Amino acid sequence: MIYRYLRFPVLLLALLAATAQAADIYRWTDAQGKVHYSDREPPSGAEKINEPPPPSALSPEEIDARLEAIRKQRRDALETRAQAKDEQARSKEERDRLAAQCAAARGQLQATRSAQRIRDADGHWYTGEERINKINELEATIREYCGSSKRR
Structure with a gap:
């Protein structure tokens, strides 16, 4: 059950790791001695630089606020889904109860009409x-x- 709540943070971390992995930086010097940097692999003789991705523009408080907003949305969605399920179960119970009472009343009516x-x-x-x-x-x-329909 707890795994259900960990899915989103794990997915977020996996996406961040994939983004960081894809951000390779290359450095090379051309024939004129000029140093170039690129995120695409250059012709040949380039050195791959392993630098961490730039820090987020958001403050830790902003990140926490966004994460809490996401958690609240998730809790609200789960609560709404649970309420809808409960309502559906109550509705089914009510339909079943009415169907049983309907069948009993029809049986009584048939018996009342057919008895001497x-x-x-x-x-x-x-x-x-x-x-x-x-x-x-x-x-x-x-x-x-x-x-309203009567079946006789």
Whole structure:
């Protein structure tokens, strides 16, 4: 897990090292005795000079501030990504819950419509009017949990 946080600094150091490696400097003297310096390899007889790259124009405080800004952006991005993942998980749980309630309400509606007689949990038998009211309640529940489309 910690390797994930070290990727950017390691990449930055690798790029800096590659840049420093590519900045070879050559010195040579031409036929007139004039000394030349170049970052491209000259014809022949040139001496390669190994000098460190020039120092950064930024102060250590500016470098630290930029690095901290990059770290903050990374933390913010990770936090945003985690929040989006949590929201997606909650959304999926809510859809699953609604789908289960929808299926249960549809099952109850089908049973209510197809049964000759219906009894509630207390053992009371429904009258015709109570049965119609129960069907209307179940249809309203289906609209709430399943959306506006009714599948019969």
